[in-house]
Amino acid sequence: MSELTLTLIKFGFLVVLWIFVLSAISVIRTDIFGTKAPASATARSARPAATKKKPEKPRKPRKPQRGVPRVLSIISGPNAGQSVPLGTQPIVLGRGTDAAIRLDDDYVSTRHARFATNGAEWFVEDIGSTNGTFIGSQRITSPTPIGLGVQVRMGKTIVELRK
Numbered sequence: 001m002s003e004l005t006l007t008l009i010k011f012g013f014l015v016v017l018w019i020f021v022l023s024a025i026s027v028i029r030t031d032i033f034g035t036k037a038p039a040s041a042t043a044r045s046a047r048p049a050a051t052k053k054k055p056e057k058p059r060k061p062r063k064p065q066r067g068v069p070r071v072l073s074i075i076s077g078p079n080a081g082q083s084v085p086l087g088t089q090p091i092v093l094g095r096g097t098d099a100a101i102r103l104d105d106d107y108v109s110t111r112h113a114r115f116a117t118n119g120a121e122w123f124v125e126d127i128g129s130t131n132g133t134f135i136g137s138q139r140i141t142s143p144t145p146i147g148l149g150v151q152v153r154m155g156k157t158i159v160e161l162r163k
Contacts, residue, residue, distance in 0.1 A: 031110075069122060069148050069161035072115055077157030078104040086161070090116035092127070093154065107131050107155025115161075121145050122161055124152050131155055 073083040084100050091100040096110035109129040125143040126133040133140050134153040151160050
């Protein structure tokens with residue numbers, strides 16, 4: 001082989017190696033810091049003060065209750081007992097700093113799930129999590145309506161809407 005061919009092969013290998021290194025750094029940075037949210041979204045999702053309650057024992061699945069939910073409560077998992085009052089703004093759950101309830105669960109993504117309302121009912125939406133969001137044993141892939149007492153599982157954490 002000519003010297004020019006060997007030099008081009010070495011240069012090509014060097015370019016491919018740098019692309020690999022930069023993509024690995026990008027993945028690590030995204031995993032550590034999460035993705036950037038628009039400035040208007042971060043201002044709207046100010047963290048309401050979470051209240052501490054006595055942790056409850058996990059219960060059997062029950063039928064949804066009737067009425068208007070007032071709080072989103074964690075009923076099982078590392079953050080059991082925390083809750084956040086519901087308003088009109090969406091509530092993001094995850095390990096990230098921009099989450100309304102910051103979960104200390106290794107199986108939860110930085111921005112895992114969003115709870116939002118259209119005024120009449122509440123919806124839960126998985127926002128690109130790695131391990132998924134479940135209602136019962138059903139993994140949700142699109143915004144799904146939920147009512148009072150419906151348990152939503154993210155990793156080892158179970159949350160539900162309560163009065």
